[in-house]
Amino acid sequence: KNEVEQSPQNLTAQEGEFITINCSYSVGISALHWLQQHPGGGIVSLFMLSSGKKKHGRLIATINIQEKHSSLHITASHPRDSAVYICAVRRADSNYQLIWGAGTKLIIKP
Amino acid sequence: EAQVTQNPRYLITVTGKKLTVTCSQNMNHEYMSWYRQDPGLGLRQIYYSMNVEVTDKGDVPEGYKVSRKEKRNFPLILESPSPNQTSLYFCASNPGPGGNSPLHFGNGTRLTVT
Numbered sequence: 001k002n003e004v005e006q007s008p009q010n011l012t013a014q015e016g017e018f019i020t021i022n023c024s025y026s027v028g029i030s031a032l033h034w035l036q037q038h039p040g041g042g043i044v045s046l047f048m049l050s051s052g053k054k055k056h057g058r059l060i061a062t063i064n065i066q067e068k069h070s071s072l073h074i075t076a077s078h079p080r081d082s083a084v085y086i087c088a089v090r091r092a093d094s095n096y097q098l099i100w101g102a103g104t105k106l107i108i109k110p
Numbered sequence: 111e112a113q114v115t116q117n118p119r120y121l122i123t124v125t126g127k128k129l130t131v132t133c134s135q136n137m138n139h140e141y142m143s144w145y146r147q148d149p150g151l152g153l154r155q156i157y158y159s160m161n162v163e164v165t166d167k168g169d170v171p172e173g174y175k176v177s178r179k180e181k182r183n184f185p186l187i188l189e190s191p192s193p194n195q196t197s198l199y200f201c202a203s204n205p206g207p208g209g210n211s212p213l214h215f216g217n218g219t220r221l222t223v224t
Contacts, residue, residue, distance in 0.1 A: 033212075033213065035213070035215075041198060041217065041218040041220075042215065042217050042218065043200060043202075043213075043215040043218075044215070045212045045213045045214070045215075048211070048212055086152070086153070088153075097155065097158070097168070098155070100152045100153045100154070101152060102150070102151070102152040103152055
């Protein structure tokens with residue numbers, strides 16, 4: 001079993017829909033990252049969380065440390081949100097290495 | 111502009127011909143790393159460096175070398191490339207140890223080894 005699991009693997013939705021992508025992990029962590037990879041390949045860091053909730057524009061990320069679960073929400077989704085969203089966690093017992101989820105491929109149709 | 115610059119973007123080569131993928135960051139970051147990305151497998155770390163002259167193996171280091179002679183540069187070297195090293199490669203940097211600071215990625219290098 002992977003230490004970081006993302007769901008769903010693929011998600012197709014209509015423009016305007018509320019999107020939720022989930023990340024569950026099985027190890028103790030000190031931080032969790034959400035990143036976005038566009039079809040061109042570039043990877044951009046969206047959020048880094050260690051507790052609670054963060055918001056940037058239409059994107060919201062939450063984390064529940066006790067349940068070992070994080071969610072990434074997109075409100076009023078738009079075709080330009082189509083990308084792969086990747087979750088990564090830093091183990092609490094490691095200074096340097098991240099454990100990566102396999103990514104969620106999101107397609108927003110106009 | 112703060113950035114991680116990776117070159118080349120695309121590279122096609124033949125088995126056994128040594129190659130280097132360059133990575134440079136202009137943010138004075140201590141930590142740099144190399145990843146490969148393959149369909150269905152996500153990102154896997156090849157090597158990382160905590161500072162100048164300090165490097166260590168990641169999850170999939172076989173067939174790769176790195177060096178960190180200067181803080182800004184972290185080249186990835188394939189001494190004798192093989193077809194199973196065909197992949198999309200990313201260089202990344204961040205200011206401090208590991209995951210407690212935002213990651214900055216290069217634009218990627220798509221390598222094909224025939």
